[in-house]
Amino acid sequence: MKLYRYPNQSVAKYVKRYPGLTVLQEQPQAYWINDWTLSTRETVIEILKESHDLTEIPVFVWYMIPDRDHGSYSSGGTKDFETYYRQVRDFFQLEHSSSLVIFEPDALALDFSPRRTEVFNRIFAIIPKEKIKVFLDVGHPHWHPQEVIEDHLNSIAIDNLSGISINVSNFVDSAECEEYGLNICKKLGNEKFFVVDTSRNGNGSAPKDEWCNPTGRSLGEKPVIIEDESLHYANLWIKIPGESDGQCNGGPHAGVFSPDLALRLIRNEK
Numbered sequence: 001m002k003l004y005r006y007p008n009q010s011v012a013k014y015v016k017r018y019p020g021l022t023v024l025q026e027q028p029q030a031y032w033i034n035d036w037t038l039s040t041r042e043t044v045i046e047i048l049k050e051s052h053d054l055t056e057i058p059v060f061v062w063y064m065i066p067d068r069d070h071g072s073y074s075s076g077g078t079k080d081f082e083t084y085y086r087q088v089r090d091f092f093q094l095e096h097s098s099s100l101v102i103f104e105p106d107a108l109a110l111d112f113s114p115r116r117t118e119v120f121n122r123i124f125a126i127i128p129k130e131k132i133k134v135f136l137d138v139g140h141p142h143w144h145p146q147e148v149i150e151d152h153l154n155s156i157a158i159d160n161l162s163g164i165s166i167n168v169s170n171f172v173d174s175a176e177c178e179e180y181g182l183n184i185c186k187k188l189g190n191e192k193f194f195v196v197d198t199s200r201n202g203n204g205s206a207p208k209d210e211w212c213n214p215t216g217r218s219l220g221e222k223p224v225i226i227e228d229e230s231l232h233y234a235n236l237w238i239k240i241p242g243e244s245d246g247q248c249n250g251g252p253h254a255g256v257f258s259p260d261l262a263l264r265l266i267r268n269e270k
Contacts, residue, residue: 003223004050004059009240059101064087107137121156133233136164141180169197174220192231203268
């Protein structure tokens with residue numbers, strides 16, 4: 001199974017000026033859905049058609065929950081939960097064939113509230129799991145002990161989920177993430193799998209777990225579906241290498257691509 005590479009990723013318009021960025025342009029990366037405008041919907045439809053024609057797997061990140069990021073650098077999201085539910089449902093009803101969806105980075109780890117639990121249960125009940133694999137984000141090993149995440153997951157109707165995502169937009173090394181994912185998925189049972197964001201974890205975590213454009217980080221393992229019998233389903237480039245975490249350490253606004261940040265990651269690659 002091959003991952004789909006969207007040709008119009010953030011880095012595309014910078015490669016001619018900065019040839020060193022070609023290594024990023026060559027890799028399949030996730031497409032982040034931060035709003036559900038007509039333009040975004042049309043882009044998703046385009047990705048679905050192209051990936052289907054190529055028999056490849058597109059990766060989407062759904063990142064629109066109300067009160068997203070609690071007003072921090074990535075604040076925003078849908079205005080209310082009813083609108084949010086309708087938008088997710090519309091996304092699910094598009095012509096998917098083999099999509100992989102990372103669902104709401106940080107939402108469960110940052111704010112496990114009854115209102116979010118309620119809407120998660122409604123959404124997860126309508127996942128067309130024969131066409132879409134949904135991985136609920138659970139943060140990373142340095143955020144919550146696995147027992148806390150297990151308790152949260154056990155209070156949600158997760159039958160239609162394919163599993164969990166780990167380390168989205170963070171830097172924890174792959175060995176730690178794999179141990180964390182294996183331990184959680186074994187407890188969940190029912191063949192739940194995990195995916196790891198390896199886009200920037202090549203040098204592991206920054207000192208004191210600094211998360212906002214820390215220096216000294218590097219690209220991690222290239223994105224790939226892991227075709228063996230393990231519970232580790234894939235390594236993915238979920239956070240787009242070079243897109244800022246926020247206005248810190250020389251970065252622009254969160255989500256804005258910076259050639260300088262991208263080249264830092266490339267230079268530090270082992």
